[in-house]
Amino acid sequence: MTNEQQQILLEKVIQLRNQFHKRSKEVDQSGVFPHENFKELKDSGYLSWTVPKKYGGLGLNLYDFLRMQEQLAQGDGATALSIGWHLGSILELSENDSWNEAAFRNLCQKVVNEQALINRTATEKGTGSPTRGGVPETKATLQGDQWVINGRKSFASMAEALDYSLVTAHIEDTDRVGIFLVDHKHDGVKVEPTWNSASMRGTRSDDLVLQGVTVPKENFVEEEGKQVNPPFPKGWLLHIPACYLGIASAARQYAIDFASSYQPNSLPGPIKEVPEVQRKIGEMELALFQSREILYSVAQRWTACPESRGNIGTELSAVKHIVTNQAVHVVDLAMKIVGARSLSRDCPLERYHRDVRSGLHNPPMDDTVIKKLASKALEESQPTVTL
Ligand SMILES: Cc1cc2nc3c(=O)[nH]c(=O)nc-3n(C[C@H](O)[C@H](O)[C@H](O)COP(=O)(O)OP(=O)(O)OC[C@H]3O[C@@H](n4cnc5c(N)ncnc54)[C@H](O)[C@@H]3O)c2cc1C
Known part of the structure; x- marks a missing residue:
């Protein structure tokens, strides 16, 4: 995809994001499924964006898919995570190419022509x-x-x-x-x-x-796991950290807007001028920078080097661990900047705080990631020092 095409898609997604943002409080408080958001996703054709081009989709790769998802999550985390399962499942079926060709084509046509939803x-x-x-x-x-x-x-x-x-x-x-x-x-x-x-x-x-x-x-x-043993890594699951990164970015934006406009009468200007508030903003920026860099660099490797996908399972897991935990940290910092108001049911930070916790319980879980990293280090290590 050219940069121009990416930009056009991203702009469409930003419009969807802005619409979702307006409804996210209502969706959360009512606890109902966001049918209106899904209607808009279907009307925009979003459900077929990871369908291969040969079956009428846009053939979006992992990297571009994650960029779109991160944006949607800034509008509504629940909608983004949900639609991420759909687009990601199709991406995996397409990349693995292990299902009966006619059956997969048939499913793709249902997605393209009828915007059928799967999970x-x-x-x-x-x-x-x-x-x-x-x-x-x-x-x-x-x-x-x-x-x-x-x-x-x-x-x-x-x-x-x-x-x-x-x-x-x-x-x-x-x-x-x-x-x-x-x-x-x-x-x-x-x-x-x-x-x-x-x-x-x-x-x-x-x-x-x-x-x-x-x-x-x-x-x-x-x-499951028949093609190779150990099972082939699941790059598409990076839609999970992309979603929580989006939620954290929304929290960061809210905190910065708040810090720029809130001025208690104990201060000569808004709280953004307070060094401690600036320190917290800097910490949020650092965490978000790290998260984006590792998420997109690993996604880029997955996309650009299909032949080495089998070897990056540990890195994919590490990305999920780092980004989701950093997202929890960023939302926490945003809440500390805003103070007690952040706990109000009328403040979006309270929702981000609850939503971002789900990331810890989406796969792979933290303990599994750490265990995997340790096993890899121990398997690969060659003694360099004679004790
Ligand atoms: C918002 C949200 C949406 C989801 N959507 C989907 C979906 O669409 N489709 C889907 O299939 N799943 C979905 N899931 C499920 C998700 O992928 C997990 O399967 C689910 O959250 C259960 O994970 P768990 O770690 O709590 O469960 P469990 O595996 O029951 O673990 C509970 C706890 O037990 C301990 N534990 C359990 N087994 C072990 C073990 N072998 N070794 C060590 N400790 C262990 C751990 O402390 C763990 O925290 C969703 C989850 C969330 C939160």
């Missing part, structure tokens, strides 16, 4: 985060020429608005975990409104119940 539903109450290796309790059984799926998924973002889910299920016959494309119009697919979270309320990450759902054979996407 991955991999989490379950009994197994917890799928990244920790738990085997799904959801079962898939081959009966004749179709699969029958039974189970329950938790944390299914956008559940009520989805057209399709990529459901993970245990295949008893082979003792492997498979990924299946489930059409939400099929009998036996039901959403249970269990989402009552303090954070990212607009994602409506409700439960998805699957009771005797039949799935045609071609909708068996792949066996």
Whole structure:
């Protein structure tokens, strides 16, 4: 994509961001799914931006996808995280190229022509985060020429608005975990409104119940981790840190605007002139600079060097750890600048504070990242000193 094309897309996204920003308080306080935001995303064609060009999409790469997502998250974090699952899932299917070509093309056409919405539903109450290796309790059984799926998924973002889910299920016959494309119009697919979270309320990450759902054979996407062992790194999951970076940037902007206009009568000018406030602003800038640099440099490597993607799993995890924790830190600093008003339900910082916490519980989790880094260091280290 040329810089000019990127700029045009970014401008479209900035318009969406500004619209979402106006609704984000209402979305959070009502706890309802932001259907209006999704209508605007669909009207703008955003859902097909990571669909490969050969299937009618824009073929957005990881780097550009993250730039768009960071902007959307400044408007509404819950909308950005949700739509990030959709665009990211399509990007992964396209990059992995491991599914039946005709079936993937068919899905892409539904996304391009009808702006069909999909997500991955991999989490379950009994197994917890799928990244920790738990085997799904959801079962898939081959009966004749179709699969029958039974189970329950938790944390299914956008559940009520989805057209399709990529459901993970245990295949008893082979003792492997498979990924299946489930059409939400099929009998036996039901959403249970269990989402009552303090954070990212607009994602409506409700439960998805699957009771005797039949799935045609071609909708068996792949066996998890079959292509390579260890599993291929998931670059698309960088949409998670991009989202929390966006929320942190919005918090930073709010704090700077506040510091520029708030002048208590104990001071000759606004609080931005106070050295301690300036120190906190500087700390926010430092954290955001670090976060952006590492997020986009690793995304750039993923995009520019497809042949080395297999080797950057640890770096992807480290980016997620650094950026999400820095985002929590930035929102905290922004709240300290603004003071007690930042806790008001009328102040967006209070929402950013709750939303940014979700980043800690999106994959991969901090302890897993640290463990992975330690293992890599120990595996690679060559003794250089004779003790
Ligand atoms: C806003 C939001 C949206 C989401 N959307 C989706 C979605 O659309 N699709 C989807 O599939 N998922 C989604 N998720 C789920 C997410 O990816 C995680 O699976 C989910 O948050 C559960 O993670 P957990 O660490 O709390 O769970 P658990 O794995 O149950 O862990 C709970 C705690 O137990 C401990 N623990 C558990 N297992 C281990 C272990 N093996 N070793 C060490 N400690 C352990 C840890 O202390 C951990 O904090 C979403 C989550 C959030 C917050």
